[in-house]
Amino acid sequence: MRDPLVTTPLRLRPPGPGDEAEFRAAHCTMAAEDFPFGLFYDLRMAWTDYLGTVLPPGRVRSAFLVAEVAGAIVGRSSVRFELNEFLAHEGGHIGYCVLPEHRRRGHATEILRQSLAIARAGGVERALITCDDNNVGSATVIERCGGVLESVVTPPDGAAPFRRYWIG
Secondary structure, rough: OOOOHHHHHHEEEEOHHHHHHHHHHHHHHHHHHOOOOOOOOOOOOOHHHHHHHOOOOOOOEEEEEEEEEEEEEEEEEEEEEOOHHHHHHHHHOOOEEEEEHHHHOOOOHHHHHHHHHHHHOOOOEEEEEEEEOOOHHHHHHHHHHOOEEEEEEEOOOOOOOOOEEEOO
16 A cells, blocks of 8 residues: 555645644654754644744744644745845755654655745845755755755854855
8 A cells, every 4th residue: 555645746835823733743754853843842832832933133044834644734834035144154045844653755845846936936036055964864855845055064063064065
């Protein structure tokens, strides 16, 4: 029997009122990997407050979207339409993740492809995408989507090296 998640199209959409339980679970799952799922999300906040969150000062115009397949949240994307100093160096235009139980099914590639289309529609001509140097899966996804490696950066604070790719 075929896995329905493999054949059902992936859709990026804003989180909504009915997503709280699934979103919280995804947030906790990714926290175990030390990766933020819900940007600016705190488990103690009311879900309606999170959905109504206004962009904090100093943040750039962006779109935060969950990736859904067959009614299930499988990952997320954050598309930044401009870069501040941190994003221009390390964060990039697009950040994405796929929940562990949904990996190795092509979801990351589709999330990045759709995110690139959203970024272009929002005025981004060349997108900076970064990933940890040891994240072979993410590097492969970025390269599959047209990413050209610019550099591998080792932060002076001793943090893990990361790769900087450009997609034109």
